[in-house]
Amino acid sequence: MVDASVQRQNTLRAYxxxxxxxxxxxxxxxxxxxxxxxxxxxxxxxxxxxxxxGSGDGRRLAxxxxxxxxxxxxxxxxxKEMAALCxxxxxxxxxxxxxxxxxxxxxxxxxxxxxxxxxxxxxxNSELRIKTLVCMAGKLKPEGFIMLDVNNRHNQLSYGRxxxxxxxxxxxxxxxxTRGDAYYDWNxxxxxxxxxxxxxxxxxxxxxxxxxGLRVTERWSINYATGERSKSPFNGQLFYVLKLA
Numbered sequence: 221m222v223d224a225s226v227q228r229q230n231t232l233r234a235y236x237x238x239x240x241x242x243x244x245x246x247x248x249x250x251x252x253x254x255x256x257x258x259x260x261x262x263x264x265x266x267x268x269x270x271x272x273x274g275s276g277d278g279r280r281l282a283x284x285x286x287x288x289x290x291x292x293x294x295x296x297x298x299x300k301e302m303a304a305l306c307x308x309x310x311x312x313x314x315x316x317x318x319x320x321x322x323x324x325x326x327x328x329x330x331x332x333x334x335x336x337x338x339x340x341x342x343x344x345n346s347e348l349r350i351k352t353l354v355c356m357a358g359k360l361k362p363e364g365f366i367m368l369d370v371n372n373r374h375n376q377l378s379y380g381r382x383x384x385x386x387x388x389x390x391x392x393x394x395x396x397x398t399r400g401d402a403y404y405d406w407n408x409x410x411x412x413x414x415x416x417x418x419x420x421x422x423x424x425x426x427x428x429x430x431x432x433g434l435r436v437t438e439r440w441s442i443n444y445a446t447g448e449r450s451k452s453p454f455n456g457q458l459f460y461v462l463k464l465a
Contacts, residue, residue, distance in 0.1 A: 223394065224344035227416055228318070231342050232299055234406055234413040235276075239301035239436070241409060242277045252457070255447030256336055256369055257284055259440070259459060262368060264288045268331040271296065271359060273280075273319050273352075274339035278306030284334075294327050302448070310399065319352035322359060329361045333370040341418040346397055346428060353432035357464060366434070366462040369442070373400050373419035376454045378444055384454060391421055400424070422453040434462040 222230075238245060246253060257280055264270065266289045275281045275295040285293050295314040297303040297393075303316045315325060319339070333356055343349050356366055374391075376384040390400075406415035422439075429436060440449050441456035450456060 222344070222416065224348065226339065227344045230414045231416065234359050234408065235299035236301040237381050237408045237411065237413060239277060239299065239305055242302070243279060249444070251447035252442060252444045253280065253337065255442050255449065255460060260284050260336065260367055261287045263365070263461060264290065264332055266290065269334045270294070271327070271330040273322070273333065273335040273356065275306045275314065276302050276337070278309035281306065281396055282310045282447055295323070296322065318346050320355060323351065325359060326333035327359070329364070330446060331361055331364050333364070333366045335366070337369065338371045338417065340368065341371050341420070349428055350431050353428060353434060357433055358436045360464060362464065365437070367460070368424065368459055369459040371417065371419045372441065372456065373421050374439070375444070375456055377456060391423065396421070397424060420458065422458060425458060429462060432464045435465045437461045437463050
């Protein structure tokens with residue numbers, strides 16, 4: 221297991237490096253990302269105050285907010301190079317900080333929040349994920365909501381029915397969050413960067429939300445290849461809408 225602070229620095233170095241290539245990289249996942257964007261647009265309304273956590277280069281945030289007509293928007297992006305691109309793409313105020321420090325964000329509460337494309341999977345452990353969720357809840361208006369999506373370890377369309385069946389049995393008998401951790405070398409522009417990510421289970425997410433004082437109002441799975449939506453928790457990546465418990 222990699223130390224959390226080291227893992228964070230590795231992640232930031234990788235995202236600083238990929239920033240100028242991020243638009244091209246994202247295009248490979250266009251169907252999925254467009255489906256998530258459409259769901260975010262469906263839930264947002266003009267006049268809402270939005271906080272986006274992990275905005276990347278800001279292109280998706282610009283697309284979503286433009287479609288709804290939102291102007292009161294704040295972005296949080298820990299990668300320096302990504303944050304610079306986000307400012308250019310959106311014109312919004314972009315804070316260079318991590319989700320677990322959102323309690324320090326000098327902004328009034330928000331009507332809505334988003335954390336899209338497995339933002340929580342780049343956090344080293346459940347402690348940081350819960351802290352981030354608690355911080356987000358603390359910046360949410362009483363009737364506000366949070367939208368987020370995560371990689372699904374029980375996605376049978378990506379990993380096969382039999383593999384997911386075995387994973388589900390093991391997770392019921394003896395759940396261990398570290399089984400969802402993945403470490404790999406990420407080749408970016410001819411350079412190799414140590415990278416990591418986490419694949420969640422539906423039950424794991426339910427536990428994180430409960431511990432953070434949040435309740436699920438919607439849960440969908442979205443096919444990573446086609447963008448097709450499903451109510452089954454096993455047919456894609458997991459998309460949630462949350463409110464205060």
